[in-house]
Amino acid sequence: MSGHSTYEFKNPIARWVDQRLPILSVVRGQLVDFPTPRNLNYWWTFGGILATMLVIQIMTGIVLVMHFTPHTSMAFDSVEHIMRDVNWGWLLRWMHANGASFFFIAVYIHIFRGLYYGSYKSPREILWMIGVIIFIAMMATAFMGYVLPWGQMSYWGAVVITNLFSAVPVVGDYIVQWLWGGFSVANPTLQRFFSLHYLLPFVLAALVFLHVWALHVTGNNNPDGIEVKSEQDTLPFHPYYTMKDLFAILVFLMVYAAFVFYSPWYLGHSINFAPANPLSTPAHIVPEWYFLPFYAMLRAIPDKLGGVIVMFSSLIILFFLPWLDTSKVKSLKYRPLARQFFWLLVIVCLVLGIAGAQPAQGAWLLVARLATAWYFIHFLVILPLLGFIEKPKPIPASISEAVLGKAKA
Amino acid sequence: MKTITKMFTALGLAAALFVAPAHASGGGQKNAEDYDFSFEGPFGKFDRAQLQRGWLVFKEVCSNCHSLKYIRFRNLTEPGGPELPVDVVKKIAAEYEISGEVNDEGEPITRPGRLSDAIPAPYPNEQAAKAANNNALPPDLSLIVKAREGWYYPWYISPFIKLFKGNGGAEYVRSLIAGYEDPPHGEEKEGLNYNPYFPGHWIAMPPPLAGEDVEYADGTKPTLIQEATDVAAFLAWASMPKMEERKRVGLMTLLYLGVFALLMLMVKKSLWSRVEH
Numbered sequence: 001m002s003g004h005s006t007y008e009f010k011n012p013i014a015r016w017v018d019q020r021l022p023i024l025s026v027v028r029g030q031l032v033d034f035p036t037p038r039n040l041n042y043w044w045t046f047g048g049i050l051a052t053m054l055v056i057q058i059m060t061g062i063v064l065v066m067h068f069t070p071h072t073s074m075a076f077d078s079v080e081h082i083m084r085d086v087n088w089g090w091l092l093r094w095m096h097a098n099g100a101s102f103f104f105i106a107v108y109i110h111i112f113r114g115l116y117y118g119s120y121k122s123p124r125e126i127l128w129m130i131g132v133i134i135f136i137a138m139m140a141t142a143f144m145g146y147v148l149p150w151g152q153m154s155y156w157g158a159v160v161i162t163n164l165f166s167a168v169p170v171v172g173d174y175i176v177q178w179l180w181g182g183f184s185v186a187n188p189t190l191q192r193f194f195s196l197h198y199l200l201p202f203v204l205a206a207l208v209f210l211h212v213w214a215l216h217v218t219g220n221n222n223p224d225g226i227e228v229k230s231e232q233d234t235l236p237f238h239p240y241y242t243m244k245d246l247f248a249i250l251v252f253l254m255v256y257a258a259f260v261f262y263s264p265w266y267l268g269h270s271i272n273f274a275p276a277n278p279l280s281t282p283a284h285i286v287p288e289w290y291f292l293p294f295y296a297m298l299r300a301i302p303d304k305l306g307g308v309i310v311m312f313s314s315l316i317i318l319f320f321l322p323w324l325d326t327s328k329v330k331s332l333k334y335r336p337l338a339r340q341f342f343w344l345l346v347i348v349c350l351v352l353g354i355a356g357a358q359p360a361q362g363a364w365l366l367v368a369r370l371a372t373a374w375y376f377i378h379f380l381v382i383l384p385l386l387g388f389i390e391k392p393k394p395i396p397a398s399i400s401e402a403v404l405g406k407a408k409a
Numbered sequence: 410m411k412t413i414t415k416m417f418t419a420l421g422l423a424a425a426l427f428v429a430p431a432h433a434s435g436g437g438q439k440n441a442e443d444y445d446f447s448f449e450g451p452f453g454k455f456d457r458a459q460l461q462r463g464w465l466v467f468k469e470v471c472s473n474c475h476s477l478k479y480i481r482f483r484n485l486t487e488p489g490g491p492e493l494p495v496d497v498v499k500k501i502a503a504e505y506e507i508s509g510e511v512n513d514e515g516e517p518i519t520r521p522g523r524l525s526d527a528i529p530a531p532y533p534n535e536q537a538a539k540a541a542n543n544n545a546l547p548p549d550l551s552l553i554v555k556a557r558e559g560w561y562y563p564w565y566i567s568p569f570i571k572l573f574k575g576n577g578g579a580e581y582v583r584s585l586i587a588g589y590e591d592p593p594h595g596e597e598k599e600g601l602n603y604n605p606y607f608p609g610h611w612i613a614m615p616p617p618l619a620g621e622d623v624e625y626a627d628g629t630k631p632t633l634i635q636e637a638t639d640v641a642a643f644l645a646w647a648s649m650p651k652m653e654e655r656k657r658v659g660l661m662t663l664l665y666l667g668v669f670a671l672l673m674l675m676v677k678k679s680l681w682s683r684v685e686h
Contacts (some may be wrong), residue, residue, distance in 0.1 A: 235684060261655055273555040
C-alpha cells in the first residue's frame, strides 16, 4: 500500500521535478490515489479534524506571540492588550483558547474510536503508540499554554501540577526547583513554559508526520476490522475521503465557532480573569476540563506519590494495550461482550471527569476511587480475559462482502 | 449491556442524591437575581443610553475607590460601547490630571488627560488603596463581570444553566450593589458589611449606592436598582468591549460555514452515491 506512485506526470516541468525529487509522486500516491477502505464511517473523519485543529492552533499561536509579553508583571496586561487593542486580537485569543478545548474533544473521540474498532491491534501497534505519545505531548502543551495568561487559575494550576514532582523520592525537591528555575513558581517558570509552549507544537507536528507515515504503511483500519484484501475493498483517498473529511471538518468548525463567538469563556474558569496572586489561594483549584479525569485519579489515592504514579500509569498503560487485548477480532461490532465493557469504560471516564471537578471528599472521593479502580481493571483484567471467554460473532470474509451484504439487507 | 447500564445508573443516581444537597448548601451562597440585560443572547447588544448612565454612576461614585485600568477614554467613543461624542469625552479626559511623566529637563510633570490615556486610578498604589479602605483592596473593575459568577447550582444542572445564561457576572454585580441587608440575628463584624450575594456574606465595601446618587441627563429616575443595573451593564461592556463585533462576525462566520458545509454534503452525497460503501 505504500511506496511511490508509478504515475507519470504529463506536464514536462512536473516530470522534471519529480525525477529529481519525487515529492509530487509521493503526494499523488499518499494523498490522492491512496487506497482507503470503502467502509469507513464518520468516526474516521476525526484524524482530518485533528490536523485542522493543529494548524489553527499553530497559526493563531504564532500571531498571538507577536503581541504577548512573557513576564509575570506584563503577561496578564498583554493578554488584555490583545483582547482590546490588537486588531482581531479577541478573535485570535478566543480561537486559540477554545481551539485547545476542541482539539481535546476531537482527540478523545479519535482515541475512543481506536478503542472501539481495535485500531491498536497488529499491525498498527506503532501507529497507536505514536498516537499515545502525541496525546501526552498535547497535554503538556495545553498545560503550559494555560499558564501563560498568568491569571489566578494559571498560576495556581502551575503550582499544583509542578508540585507533583516533589513526590519523587530523594530528588523530588531538586526536580521541582529545576522545573521552576527558582524556589517558587515565578518569572523564570513563566518564561520557560512560554519557550516550551512554542516548541512543543512543532514537535507535535513532527509526531503527527510519523503517525501518518505509520498509518500509510499499514493502511486504515475500518469499522469491520478486517484487513484490505483486494482493490475491490478500497476507494482512492481523493475525492472520496477528501470531500467527506472536508464536510465533517466544516461541521466540527461550526460547533467550535459557536463557542468562539457566543460563549468564548464557557469552557474556562471565571477566576482566571483575575491576575495571578501568590498570596491568595482560590477556594477550588481545578484544571481545564480535559484534564479532569486524570486529576480525579491523582486525588483518588491518599498518598501523593501513589497518586502521581496512578495518574501517569493511566497513560502508560495505553502503550501496552495492543498486548493486553488478547482477542483476535478487532472491531467491537463482532464482540458483543467487549462492547458492553467499552461503554462502561466510557461512562467511567465521564464519571472521573465529573468527580475531578468536585472537592475530593465524601461521596465524590469514593466515586473517584471506584472509577479509578475500574479504569485499571478494564485494561489489566477485563481485556486480557475477554479474549479467552468471549465468543465473537461471525466475521465477513472481506470488506467488500460486508459492504455488499449491507446493500442486500 | 442492559444490566451494566442499570447498575451504573442506580449507582450514579445514588451518588448524585447523596452529594448534591451537601454541595448546594456548602457555600451558603445566594444566587444573583436573574435579569434580562439587553446584551444577552446571540443577537443581544448594549443599550447605549444605559451604558452612558452606567458610566456616570461609575465616574461619580465607583471611581472614588475603584480603578478601571484597561479602559481608555477613547474606548468611551468607540462603536459597540457608550458611544459618547468625541468632544465630550475629550473634555472629560481633560478634567483628570495625569502624572508619572517627565519633561525634557527630567522633572516630573502633570498634564491634562487625553483620549489615549487609561482612566486614572484613584490611588497611586495598592498600599495607598488599602490604607484608605480599612486594609481592604478595592479590585480593579475592568474585568469584574467576567471574573465573577452569579449562579450556584448543583453540578448536574450548572453547566446547562451557564450555557444559556452565561456566568451571571453582570447579575452578580447588580444584585451585590443593591443587595445589602441587615445582618441576621443582629450579628456584627468590625469593618465588614452583610451582603447575602457576596461569597462568605461579609464584605468590606460599605453600600456604595443608596439611590439618587447621580442625576441622569435622560430623565431616568435614579433609584438604587436602576443605578445598580446601569453600572452592571457598563461594567459588562468594560469587560467585553468587543462583544458586539464578536457576535456580528460570529453570525457571518456561522452562515459562511453552514452554506459551505451544505455544499460539501451535496458533493459528498453525489460522489458516494456511485459506489457501494
